[in-house]
Amino acid sequence: MTDRRSTAALLIAFTALNFVAVMVLGAAFGWPAVLDEPAAVVLPAFAAAKGPVVAGFLLQTILSVALVPIAIGLHQHFVSRASGEGPRLWPLTVAVFGILAGLTQTLGWIRWPLTVPGLAATWLDPATSPEVRTATEVSYDLLNSYAGGALGEYLGWSFQALWAVGIAVLLVRARVVSAVTAVAGLVLTAAWVLSFLVGPFYPALADGVAGTVGFTAYAAWFCWLGVVGVALLRQAPALVDAR
Template identity: 45%
Template sequence: MVSDRRTAAFSLIASGTLALVASVGLSVQFGWPDILDAPAAEVLPAFAEIAGTVQTLFLLQLAGSLVLIPGVIALHLLLARSRGTDAALLTVTAFGVLAPVIQSLGWIRWPLVVPGLAERYLDPSASAAATEATAATYELINAYAGGALGENLGWLLQGVWAVGLGILAWRAADVAPSWLRRTLAVVAVAWTVSLVPAGWLASDPLTAIGSSIYSVWYLVLLVLGVTLLRHRADEPASVPA
């Protein structure tokens, strides 16, 4: 149990730290996430100016997503010892593992695909038709890998995991103190509710709310990780056979 607790703690701390650093850096340096809605004529030249920085920051986002997977599994094991393994816990954990994978499909386009598109778009020898085709390719990839997968579906799935985790851990005093479990549940519900209309109804106010909430979510991950390291609860009651 101690090993699972530490695995979960370090995973959550690493994920929250990497994601927070990357998101702040991208916001300051690249105007993220607002730039995701900008046309290729604006995005690709802006990317080319600081390509190395943007690639590095999105790699941090990628790492922040993937490093959460061991924490999701470790939290599953902690909760299983407290309440037993059932369909609800398995379903929540499946959402938690799938979400970072989906997010990564969105993050990876920036270090791997966009550099080549930016180079072709800014190539002075390219024809107007080639430039337009490159712009159309970027916007298609951005809409699918970014808008549909990474920035919407991935975050929605993680929100569902967080809501499920908050519900299942509500009485699990051996996982985290009650104040943090309640905070987790409130933030997760607010975040998920804001993401659904923000992603599919293109509501600017709700998009802003969703962006703010998942910034808070990074902090919640950090606090949860630190609390798992520090919190000492009584041994959980044995689970009935």
């Protein structure tokens, strides 16, 4: 019961604090739209609001790390709710996707509090030569493309999507939520997957109304995780533990 309640509390906190981080970064840094701006725009903006921006990204980093115990805790709960029948590989696979999502997203977020401050300081330093300033901009662009775009976002969202689909299925099997609630999670996941993961190859799915729908679905999906946390908190403990 302690593990179940701890996992539920983590899910609820994960949902609430994600919204806090997004509001802080949006207000202080214009995130996520600022990610599309060149280094000459981003680095001064980062330096101008360094305190809240670093705090917001540190919070995002911590929350991504928290996905690891959440994925493990849900796995333990799903297995403990089993009656000893059915495959055990599927819950383990889903847990691995959740862990990988947390790790890859952590590696993406951590660039902001650890690496970007140095780049911003170099770019803004009056003693910096034009050549070094240009090299700093290139370094930021490369870091943003690899750590942010490829690793933290694309891989992170891919693993998160697989985890989201997996836990929606497992939630029904473990009788944690209703089938309607689980399907809602699947629909929301599909909506933000189309925008975030398919969008780069088909811009029409990432721009305009489609992009807005994707981000709205992503925000709603976090709310869905909070609902799962509440349902898990209210659920009766398993009567039969797994072998």
